[in-house]
Structures are given as C-alpha cells and as structure tokens.
Amino acid sequence: xxxxxxxxxxxxxxxxxxxxxxxxxxxxxxxxxxxxxxxxxxxxxxxxxxxxxxxxxxxxxxxxxxxxxxxxxxxxxxxxxxxxxxxxxxxxxxxxxxxxxxxxxxxxxxxxxxxxxxxxxxxxxxxxxxxxxxxxxxxxxxxxxxxxxxxxxxxxxxxxxxxxxxxxxxxxxxxxxxxxxxxxxxxxxxxxxxxxxxxxxxxxxxxxxxxxxxxxxxxxxxxxxxxxxxxxxxxxxxxxxxxxxxxxxxxxxxxxxxxxxxxxxxxxxxxxxxxxxxxxxxxxxxxxxxxxxxxxxxxxxxxxxxxxxxxxxxxxxxxxxxxxxxxxxxxxxxxxxxxxxxxxxxxxxxxxxxxxxxxxxxxxxxxxxxxxxxxxxxxxxxxxxxxxxxxxxxxxxxxxxxxxxxxxxxxxxxxxxxxxxxxxxxxxxxxxxxxxxxxxxxxxxxxxxxxxxxxxxxxxxxxxxxxxxxxxxxxxxxxxxxxxxxxxxxxxxxxxxxxxxxxxxxxxxxxxxxxxxxxxxxxxxxxxxxxxxxxxxxxxxxxxxxxxxxxxxxxxxxxxxxxxxxxxxxxxxxxxxxxxxxxxxxxxxxxxxxxxxxxxxxxxxxxxxxxxxxxxxxxxxxxxxxxxxxxxxxxxxxxxxxxxxxxxxxxxxxxxxxxxxxxxxxxxxxxxxxxxxxxxxxxxxxxxxxxxxxxxxxxxxxxxxxxxxxxxxxxxxxxxxxxxxxxxxxxxxxxxxxxxxxxxxxxxxxxxxxxxxxxxxxxxxxxxxxxxxxxxxxxxxxxxxxxxxxxxxxxxxxxxxxxxxxxxxxxxxxxxxxxxx
Numbered sequence: 095x096x097x098x099x100x101x102x103x104x105x106x107x108x109x110x111x112x113x114x115x116x117x118x119x120x121x122x123x124x125x126x127x128x129x130x131x132x133x134x135x136x137x138x139x140x141x142x143x144x145x146x147x148x149x150x151x152x153x154x155x156x157x158x159x160x161x162x163x164x165x166x167x168x169x170x171x172x173x174x175x176x177x178x179x180x181x182x183x184x185x186x187x188x189x190x191x192x193x194x195x196x197x198x199x200x201x202x203x204x205x206x207x208x209x210x211x212x213x214x215x216x217x218x219x220x221x222x223x224x225x226x227x228x229x230x231x232x233x234x235x236x237x238x239x240x241x242x243x244x245x246x247x248x249x250x251x252x253x254x255x256x257x258x259x260x261x262x263x264x265x266x267x268x269x270x271x272x273x274x275x276x277x278x279x280x281x282x283x284x285x286x287x288x289x290x291x292x293x294x295x296x297x298x299x300x301x302x303x304x305x306x307x308x309x310x311x312x313x314x315x316x317x318x319x320x321x322x323x324x325x326x327x328x329x330x331x332x333x334x335x336x337x338x339x340x341x342x343x344x345x346x347x348x349x350x351x352x353x354x355x356x357x358x359x360x361x362x363x364x365x366x367x368x369x370x371x372x373x374x375x376x377x378x379x380x381x382x383x384x385x386x387x388x389x390x391x392x393x394x395x396x397x398x399x400x401x402x403x404x405x406x407x408x409x410x411x412x413x414x415x416x417x418x419x420x421x422x423x424x425x426x427x428x429x430x431x432x433x434x435x436x437x438x439x440x441x442x443x444x445x446x447x448x449x450x451x452x453x454x455x456x457x458x459x460x461x462x463x464x465x466x467x468x469x470x471x472x473x474x475x476x477x478x479x480x481x482x483x484x485x486x487x488x489x490x491x492x493x494x495x496x497x498x499x500x501x502x503x504x505x506x507x508x509x510x511x512x513x514x515x516x517x518x519x520x521x522x523x524x525x526x527x528x529x530x531x532x533x534x535x536x537x538x539x540x541x542x543x544x545x546x547x548x549x550x551x552x553x554x555x556x557x558x559x560x561x562x563x564x565x566x567x568x569x570x571x572x573x574x575x576x577x578x579x580x581x582x583x584x585x586x587x588x589x590x591x592x593x594x595x596x597x598x599x600x601x602x603x604x605x606x607x608x609x610x611x612x613x614x615x616x617x618x619x620x621x622x623x624x625x626x627x628x629x630x631x632x633x634x635x636x637x638x639x640x641x642x643x644x645x646x647x648x649x650x651x652x653x654x655x656x657x658x659x660x661x662x663x664x665x666x667x668x669x670x671x672x673x674x675x676x677x678x679x680x681x682x683x684x685x686x687x688x689x690x691x692x693x694x695x696x697x698x699x700x701x702x703x704x705x706x707x708x709x710x711x712x713x714x715x716x717x718x719x720x721x722x723x724x725x726x727x728x729x730x731x732x733x734x735x736x737x738x739x740x741x742x743x744x745x746x747x748x749x750x751x752x753x754x755x756x757x758x759x760x761x762x763x764x765x766x767x768x769x770x771x772x773x774x775x776x777x778x779x780x781x782x783x784x785x786x787x788x789x790x791x792x793x794x795x796x797x798x799x800x801x802x803x804x805x806x807x808x809x810x811x812x813x814x815x816x817x818x819x820x821x822x823x824x825x826x827x828x829x830x831x832x833x834x835x836x837x838x839x840x841x842x843x844x845x846x847x848x849x850x851x852x853x854x855x856x857x858x859x860x861x862x863x864x865x866x867x868x869x870x871x872x873x874x875x876x877x878x879x880x881x882x883x884x885x886x887x888x889x890x891x892x893x894x895x896x897x898x899x900x901x902x903x904x905x906x907x908x909x910x911x912x913x914x915x
Contacts, residue, residue: 114151114152114153114177114180114181114182115150115151115153115161115175115177115180115181115182115183115184116148116149116150116151116181116182116183116184117148117149117183117184117185117186118143118146118147118148118149118185118186119132119143119147119149119163119165119185119186119187119188120147120185120186120187120188121168121187121188121189121190122187122188122189122190125147126143126145126146126147126148127143127147127165127168127188128143128144128145128146128147128420129142129143129144129145129165129402129404129418129420129437130142130143130147130149130163130164130165130168130188131162131163131164131165131404131406131417131418132149132151132161132162132163132164133161133162133164133406133417134159134160134161134162135159135160135161135162135172137406137408139151139152139153139154140417140439140441140478141439141478141479142418142437142439142478142479143479143480144479144480144481144482144485145435145482145484146482146483148480148482149479149480150477150480152475152478153177153180156177156178156179156180157177158174158175158176158177159174159175159177160172160173160174160175161173161174161175161184162346162406163186163188164346164404164406165188165404166369166371166381166383166402166404167190167191167383168188168189168190168191169188169189169190169191169192169343170345170346171186171188172346173186191343192341192343193340193341193342193343193353205337205338205339206339206352207337207338207339207352207354207355208337210337210339210352210354210372210374210377211326211327211331211332211337211354211372213377214327214372214377214378214379215327215328215329215331216377217376217377217378218313218327218329221313221376221377221378221379221413222311222313222314223280224411224412224413224445225278225280225311225313225413225415225445226279226280227278227279227280227445227447227449228277228278228443228444228445228447229275229276229277229278229443229444229447230275230276230440230441230442230443230444231273231274231275231276231440231441231442232272232273232274232275232276232286232305232438232439232440233271233272233273233274233437233438233439233441233476233477233478233479234271234272234274234301234303234305234308234436234437234438234439235269235270235271235272235303235436235437235479236268236269236270236271236301236302236303236434236435236436236437237266237268237269237434237435237436237485238266238267238268238269238432238434239264239265239266239267239432239433239434240255240258240259240263240264240265240267240430240431240432241263241264241430241431241432241433242262242263242264242429242430242431243255243259243263243264243430244263244428244429244430245263247428255267256295256296256492256495257295257491257492257495257496257499258295258488258492263430265488266294266484266485266488267432268294268434269293269294269485269488269489269492270291270292270293270294270299270301270302270303271290271291271292271301271303271473271477272288272290272291272292272301272303273288273289273290273291273476273477274286274287274288274289274290274305275287275289276305276306277447277449277453277454278309279447279449279453279454282739283453283454284305284306284454284458285453285454285455285457285458285459286304286305286306286458286459286460287459287460287461287462288300288301288459288460288461288462288465289462289465290462290465290466290468290472290473290476291461291465291466292466292468292473293466294488294489294492294493295492295493295495295496296492296496297466297493297496298466298566298567299466300461300465300466300728300729300730303436304459304726305438306458306459308419308421308436308438310401310403310419312325312326312327312370312379312382312384312403313325313327313379314328315328315329315330315774315775316328316364316774316775318772319386319391319399320391320392320393321364321390321391321392321842321843322364322772322774322775322777322842323364323365323366323386323390323391324363324364324365324366324775325366326354326356326366326370326384327370327379328775330775333359334358334359334360334363334365334775335356335357335358335359335365336357336358336359337354337355337356337357338354338355338357339352339353339354339355340353340354340355340369341353342374345373345380347407349373349374349375349376349407350373350374350375351371351372351373351374351380352371352372352373352374353369353371354369354370354371354372355368355369356368356369356370356384360847360848360853361389361853361854362389362390362843362847362853362854362855362856363390363843363847363853364390364391364775364842364843364847365386365390366384366385366386366390366401367384367385368382368383368384368385368400369382369383369384370382370383370384373414376414378405378413378414379403379405379414380405380414381402381403381404381405382401382402382403383400383401383402384400384401385398385399385400385401386398386399386401387399388425388888389856392842392856392858392883392890394427394885394887394888394889394890395425395426395427395888396423396424396425397423397424397425397426397431398423398424399421399422399423400420400421400422400423401419401420401421402419402420402421402422403416403418403419404416404417404418404419405417408443408445410443410445410446411445415440415443416440417439417440417441418437418438418439418440419437419438420435420436420437420438421435421436422434422435423435423436426888427888437479439478439479441478456657456658456722456723456724456725457724457725457726457727458724458725458726458735459726459727460726460727461727461728461729465729466729502530505529505530506529506530508529509527509528509529509530512525512527513525513526513527519539520539521539521541521542522539522541522542523536523537523538523539523542524536524537524539525537532562532563532564532568533560533561533562533563534559534560534561534562534563535559535560535561536557536558536559537556537557537558537559538555538556538557538558539556540554540556541554543555543556543557543579545624545625545627545628546628546631546632547624547627547628547631547637547639547641548631548637548639548675548676548677548678548689548692549581549583549584549613549639549641549673549674549675549676549692550579550581550582550583550584550586550613550641550676551581551582551583551584551676551677551679552581552582552583553579553580553581553582554579554580555577555578555579556577556578556579557575557576557577558575558576558577558578559573559574559575559576560573560574560575561573565599565730566730567730569599569730569731570596570597570598570599571594571595571596572593572594572595572596573593573594573595574591574592574593575591575592575594576589576590576591576592576610577589577590577591577610577612579612579613581676583676583677584673584676588610588611588612588613588643589610589611590608590609590610590611590612590646591608591609591610592606592607592608593605593606593607593608594606598731599730599731599732600731600732601653601654601655601732602652602653602654602660602731602732603651603652603653604650604651604652604653605649605650605651606649606650606651607648607649608646608647608648608649609646609647609648610645610646611643611644611645611646612643612644612646613641613642613643613644613673614641614642614643614644615639615640615641616640616641616642616694616704616796616797616801616824617640617801617823617824617827618797618801619801619802619803621801621802621803621804621805621817621823622638622639622805622806622807622823624639626807626809627639630807632681632682633681633682634682634684635680635682635683635684635687635688635689636687636806636807637675637689637690638806638807638823640692640693640694640704640823640824641673641692642670642671642672642673642704642705642797643670643671643672643673644668644669644670644671645668645669645671646666646667646668646669647666647667648664648665648666648667648668648712649664649665649666650662650663650664650665651663651664654734657723657725657734658719658720658721658722658723658734659717659718659719659720660717660718661715661716661717661718662714662715662716662717662718663714663715664712664713664714664715665711665712665713665714666711666712667709667710667711667712667752668709668710668711668712669707669708669709670705670707670708670709670795670797671707672692672693672703672704672705672706672707673692674691674692674693674700674701674702674703675689675691675692675700692704694796694823694824694827695796695824704796705795705796705797708753708754708755708758708795709753709754710750710751710752710753710754710758710759711750711751711752711753712748712749712750712751713747713748713749713751714746714747714748714749715746715747715748716744716745716746717744717745717746718742718743718744719742719743719744719745720734720736720737720740720742721737721740721741721742721743722737722739722740723735723736723737724737738769738770738771738772740769741767741768741769742767742768742769743765743766743767744764744765744766744767744784745764745765746762746763746764746765746766747761747762747763747764748761748762748763748764749761749762750794750798757792757793757794758793758794758795758798759790759794760788760789760790760791760794760798760829761788761789761790761791762786762787762788762789762791762798762800763786763787763789764784764785764786765784765785765786766782766783766784766785767782767783767784768780768781768782768783768815769781775844776841776844777839777840777841777842777843777844777858778839778840778842779837779838779839779840780813780815780837780838780839780840781815781835781836781837781838782815782816782834782835782836782837783833783834783835783836784833784834785831785832785833785834786800786831786832787831788800788829788830788831791829791830792829794829796827798829799827799828799829800827800828800829800832801823801824801827802818802821802826802827802834802866803816803817803818804817804818804820804821804822804823804824804825804826805817805818805819805820805821805823805910806822806823808908808909808910808911809910809911809912809913810893810895810910810911810912810913811912811913811914812914813838814836814838814862814864814878814895814912815836815837815838816834816836817836817864818864818866818874818876818899819876819878819895819897819910820876820897820899820906820908820910821866821874821876821899826866826868826871826874828868828869828870828871830868830869830870831868831869832866832867832868832869833866833867833868834864834865834866834867835863835864835865835866836862836863836864837862837863837864838860838861838862838863839860839861839862840858840859840860840882841858841859841860841861842858843856843857843858845859846858846859846881856883857881857882857883857884858881858882858883859879859880859881859882860878860879860880860881860882860893860895861878861879861880862876862877862878862879862880862895862897863875863876863877863878864876864877864878872901872902873901874899874900874901875899875900875901876897876898876899876900877897877898877900878895878896878897878898878910879895879896880893880894880895880896880910880912881893881894881895882912891913891914892911892912892913892914893911893912893913893914894909894910894911894912895909895910895912896908896909896910897909897910
C-alpha cells in the first residue's frame with residue numbers, strides 16, 4: 095500500500111517533467127475555457143485544455159514553434175515561442191469572436207444560410223470521401239458523476255458505488271482513460287489497438303471507452319445515437335431543419351467561416367439544435383456545437399447531449415479534419431441525476447495508409463499486453479489533456495479505497511455483516527458470501543415463490559444455489575442449483591438439480607448436467623409466464639398454463655468453434671406424464687366463464703389427458719451462425735458484435751429415439767434466418783423467417799409438436815418479431831412441415847413526426863406482418879399497426895397495437911397493450 099501511495103504522490107510532482115509548455119487559457123472575463131485546442135502550426139504536436147482551462151503541450155526538442163490556440167466562438171491566436179529551456183509557462187486570453195453580417199447579401203428574402211447549406215450538402219459526399227481511409231492516434235477520457243443518489247432503488251441497496259459517493263450521495267462514479275491507435279477504411283472497416291487503459295479505482299480494469307463508438311461524422315446522413323439522428327447537412331436536411339446565418343469570421347488561414355444556427359422544424363424529430371460552422375468555398379465543416387435531447391434519441395432519462403467538435407486544416411488531403419470532440423451529458427430519473435463528459439482527441443493522422451487485404455479483419459478492438467499496467471510516469475508523458483484537480487483527487491481516493499477493499503480483512507468484515515441471518519430472511523430468502531474466495535450461496539423462501547394454477551393449486555418454489563466464480567475478473571464460474579416445488583391441491587413434491595460450468599470467456603464453452611422431476615409447459619416455448627398466468631387465473635378465471643410432469647436426466651454443451659459459429663448439443667432422457675386440474679377454486683366468479691381442461695386438445699373435457707405416459711431419448715443439435723460477425727478482444731474475454739449487413743442463421747436437428755413405443759421416435763430439421771435492417775432516418779426493419787420438416791412423426795407426443803409463440807392475454811412484452819399476438823397457444827401446434835414469417839418496421843418518428851400536433855407526443859409508428867403456413871391447415875396471418883414510446887414524462891415503457899388476424903376467411907381484431915423495460 096505504501097508503494098502505491100508513493101506512486102500516487104509522485105503523480106503530483108512530475109507534470110513539469112514532460113509538459114514542457116504549460117499554461118491556462120481564459121476568456122476576457124478571466125473564466126477558464128475548457129477544451130481549447132492548442133497545437134503547433136505544423137500540426138505535429140497538439141493538446142487540449144481540461145475543464146479547468148489548463149493545458150500541457152509535450153515538445154520533444156528545443157526550437158522555435160508557432161502555437162495555435164483555437165476554440166469555437168473565440169478568435170484564433172498564434173504565439174511564437176522560442177523553446178530553448180523547459181518548462182515554459184504561457185497563459186493565454188481568448189477574445190470572443192465578433193461575427194459580422196456586413197458583407198452578406200440577402201437575395202429574395204432568403205437567408206444566406208440556405209445557399210451555404212445547399213453547397214455543403216452538394217459537397218458532402220466529396221468531402222466525406224476525403225476521409226475514406228486513415229490511421230490516427232486516439233485518446234479518450236470518460237467521466238460520469240451522480241448527484242443525490244438514493245440509498246436504494248427498487249428495494250436494492252445502491253451502496254457508495256465503489257467509493258464514488260460522498261456523504262451527500264454525490265460524486266464521480268466512473269473515470270477512465272485510453273490511449274490507442276486506430277485505423278479506418280470506408281464503409282465500415284475499423285480497428286483499434288488500445289495501448290494504455292486506466293480505470294479509477296480498479297488497477298486491473300480496462301476502460302470501456304471505444305474509438306468506434308466515439309466516432310460521429312456529421313458528413314453522414316444520420317448518426318446512430320440510440321436512434322438515427324439526422325445531420326444538419328444530410329441530403330434531406332431541409333426536411334428537418336431551418337437555418338439562419340448568425341455571422342461570419344476569418345480563421346487563421348484567412349478562410350471565411352460561416353456560423354449557422356440550426357433550428358429544428360419539429361421539436362421531437364431525431365434532430366439536433368445549435369450551431370454548425372461551414373468554410374466558405376470549400377463547404378467543409380469547421381466545427382459543431384450541437385445539442386440532442388433525450389426525447390430525440392428516445393432515452394428519456396437523458397436530459398441532453400451536447401456535441402462539440404473542433405477541426406483544423408490538413409494540407410495532406412485538403413480537408414478540415416477533426417482534432418477533438420467532447421460530448422457532455424446530463425440525466426435525471428427516480429429523483430436523482432448526474433452529468434458527465436466523454437472527451438476524444440485525434441492526432442498524427444495519416445490519410446495515405448498502406449492498407450492491404452490483411453489490414454482489417456473481424457477483430458475491431460484489442461489490447462496491447464499490460465495495457466492496464468502503465469504507471470503514472472507514462473500517463474503524464476502521453477496524456478494529451480491534463481487531469482483536472484477533481485480527477486486527480488478521484489484517482490488518489492479510489493486507488494486508496496481499492497487497496498483497502500481488496501484486502502481479505504475488509505471483505506471478511508463486510509461479509510460478516512451481510513451474512514447475518516435476520517427474521518425477514520425467513521420470508522424473503524437468505525444469502526451467504528465469501529467474497530475473498532468468490533463463493534456464494536443462496537436459498538429462496540417459500541413466500542417468494544408462491545403461485546397459483548389449476549393443476550397444482552397454490553404452489554411454491556424454492557431455489558437453492560451455490561456459485562464459485564473464477565478468473566481474474568470472476569468472468570468464469572461453476573455452480574450447483576436445485577429447485578424444490580410443492581403443489582398444495584395435488585399434494586405433490588418435486589425436486590430437480592443442475593450443475594453448470596463456464597470454462598472461459600473467449601470461445602465460451604459451457605457445460606450443463608441436470609436431472610430430477612419438474613412441471614413444464616406443454617408448449618416448451620413458454621408463451622405465457624407463470625407470473626402472468628397467476629394474474630389471468632386469479633383475476634379473470636383464465637387458466638392458460640398447460641403443464642405436464644417431466645422426469646429427466648440430461649447434459650448439454652455449447653461452444654463457439656470459430657468466430658461467428660456457435661454449436662449447441664444436448665442429449666437427454668425424459669419420462670413424460672400428463673397432468674389434470676386438481677382445483678376449480680375461483681377468486682372472482684365470472685359469468686359464462688369456466689376453467690378449461692389441462693388438455694389443450696380438449697379444453698371442455700376436464701378429465702381428459704393430451705397424451706399417454708411415455709419416455710424417450712432426445713438429441714438436439716443447433717448451429718448458430720452470425721455472418722460477418724465482428725468482435726472485441728479484451729484481456730478477460732471476447733465480445734461479439736453482429737454485423738447488421740448480414741443475417742443470422744440457425745440450423746437445427748432434433749431427434750427423438752429409444753422411445754417406450756416406436757411411434758414416439760421422430761426427426762425434425764429446422765432453420766431460422768433473422769436480421770435487423772437500418773434505413774437511416776426512416777427507421778429499421780426486423781424480420782424473422784423459420785421453418786421445419788418433420789420425418790416419421792405421425793404419432794408423436796403432443797410435447798414434441800412444433801408449438802408457436804401465441805398470445806391470448808392481450809398483453810405483449812418486448813419485441814413482437816417471432817410472436818403471434820392473437821393466436822391461441824395450441825390451436826396451430828403441428829407435427830407436419832411448417833413455415834413462419836415475421837416482420838416489423840419501426841419508423842422511429844419518420845412518419846408521425848411530420849404530423850402536426852401528433853409530432854409533439856414523440857410517438858413511433860410500427861407496422862407488423864406475421865404469417866404461419868403448415869402442411870395440415872390453412873395459413874394464419876396477422877397484421878398490426880402500433881404506437882410505441884407511450885408513457886409519461888421520462889417513463890416511456892408502453893406500446894399499443896391494433897392487431898387483425900386472418901384465418902380461413904375469418905377476421906378478428908383486438909388491441910394489444912405492450913410493456914417494455
């Protein structure tokens with residue numbers, strides 16, 4: 095601990111060793127200016143002021159330098175420096191830029207900004223092409239503060255978030271930095287090699303900052319920020335914005351810069367507000383100061399995102415290039431809020447890189463060995479933006495706290511408090527932890543698993559589990575778990591258990607061994623949750639859940655065998671026994687409504703069973719193929735990213751064999767294709783197509799039929815792709831060949847955003863189509879029109895659809911109330 099503290103103290107004493115030219119940049123009122131760009135006129139060296147207006151410019155060799163101080167809204171100045179001895183301190187004052195409209199001619203009542211934006215749009219592709227390929231050095235820093243955090247959220251303790259919160263429940267909860275080298279080639283080849291990574295309070299951590307996620311080009315039509323945000327110079331920009339020329343000024347090269355106010359035509363479109371600076375004649379971006387709201391990006395807790403980008407002229411490719419970016423954000427939800435900033439600095443561009451066929455692959459991010467072990471000396475030498483006093487203090491505090499909290503003594507003391515058994519644990523369950531050895535035990539309580547259905551009556555489930563986490567970041571594990579259940583009306587106790595192990599976090603091999611006795615839905619896709627069935631049974635006398643008893647033993651293994659190809663294999667032995675209703679108790683007696691049988695084939699025959707008791711072995715093989723899959727390689731694992739240009743393909747073979755009677759044996763061959771297609775400002779289309787072929791399946795058990803994801807509750811959850819919202823759960827179950835088609839287009843404001851008054855509500859229009867074809871029945875279709883992003887204020891978790899079904903010439907319609915979290 096002493097060694098670490100000495101290192102942290104050393105960090106305070108060494109800035110002048112490497113930051114040979116330092117100083118503070120202020121405005122004419124003496125206020126510090128954050129994120130001012132300072133660079134040598136040649137462009138070989140550069141830096142940016144921090145939030146306190148302080149900068150440090152690293153100069154390798156003595157000599158004469160011309161320093162440029164540039165900041166949007168202020169006059170650019172140059173300082174000639176004779177750097178013969180170091181350190182050198184240069185404080186600078188920048189004067190606000192006085193824009194002028196004296197030389198601007200207004201024609202036919204049209205604002206001059208219209209002509210400028212038209213030219214910028216016309217030249218957009220040409221200017222964007224100049225960024226077709228490049229390499230650069232990249233630095234990023236992320237900071238996130240929370241203010242007035244509650245002690246609990248939804249009953250869960252928040253704690254002090256790693257020591258970030260002080261006595262007022264406020265403070266920095268995330269601070270990290272990265273230094274990396276990036277390479278880019280249009281349309282979407284990207285590679286980032288992280289050289290150094292630092293996370294406050296975690297000396298073994300790796301920053302989540304990513305150059306690709308931080309790259310926002312306003313030369314593109316849209317920028318993906320949760321939603322597709324329309325650039326002020328998109329080819330259809332005039333459909334979304336009005337423009338006003340605020341003034342003009344000349345930069346240090348003598349080029350005329352137009353300062354243009356960007357004004358949304360409709361408040362809740364996917365748009366920005368603020369200023370964009372355009373270079374006259376070149377029609378290139380000189381800088382942006384643009385704000386997006388949480389409503390616009392459809393993340394209501396976000397209050398606003400403020401983008402600031404600064405550019406400088408590059409002789410190499412005749413383009414003003416981005417040299418720094420800051421994204422400020424603020425948020426508020428559940429009575430607390432916060433803010434933060436993500437900073438990016440680009441340097442040492444090369445616009446003529448020697449790329450070849452092997453320059454880019456599927457790996458888009460990787461870490462240099464020991465990237466997270468760089469010392470304070472390294473960071474002081476390489477960091478282009480100096481730390482603020484607040485950030486230095488956070489590093490010192492968090493690193494000191496980490497030393498304490500990583501000790502066995504501390505972890506044991508915390509566990510001793512948390513592991514104490516209390517009276518309430520009888521009702522809500524008990525957990526025990528040995529944090530030093532990463533061992534965890536938990537046992538549920540009967541009251542937390544209480545449910546009701548017509549087969550078991552009142553029933554309860556108790557889960558018991560033991561987990562041993564492994565690996566430097568506890569990314570791997572093995573665990574043993576068991577479920578104990580008892581149904582009061584059927585007077586039946588069941589128990590089953592499972593062993594699971596995840597071997598590594600790269601190919602993610604996973605083993606599962608399980609066995610016992612359990613109740614399962616006949617429709618193994620579980621279209622209705624037990625919680626929802628509780629509500630429909632207790633309050634509406636609708637017992638949709640249909641159960642059978644399964645005695646089983648099985649094993650499964652899954653692994654990614656190569657990038658983009660994951661295999662899943664499972665073999666099991668099962669004995670299936672049909673169950674019947676054991677209670678007719680009703681809580682609310684609805685006229686002309688009765689419980690249905692547990693046999694979905696004969697809902698009015700209460701004593702009937704859907705199948706005879708039988709047993710068989712089952713083999714299930716699935717190949718999950720993600721074409722074009724890209725990935726990030728962290729020292730603790732591989733993280734896959736699907737490429738939206740390509741579909742995802744699943745191929746499956748399901749085999750039943752060794753049945754107690756030969757008629758239960760069968761084969762089913764399955765295939766599924768899914769994809770999300772993005773259409774810029776017009777939203778996104780999701781589709782899913784699947785189908786199956788049965789062989790020798792004429793007399794198989796109902797359990798092994800192909801069941802479909804139906805819905806009889808008029809309540810929907812999540813995405814509806816792959817679901818039928820008016821289909822009865824078992825009416826179309828089949829042991830014949832089948833094919834499904836699902837598609838849903840979310841216009842994300844493109845349609846409703848243009849309608850007066852309605853556009854103020856910030857709703858999304860969603861159109862859906864679903865169709866099922868089976869070899870033994872007529873096709874079944876559904877069509878839907880929906881409104882998404884419903885709710886109040888920041889809480890937008892509702893959706894409403896009107897769905898029409900079509901089967902055999904009969905049409906039915908109903909509203910579906912959707913919930914999403």
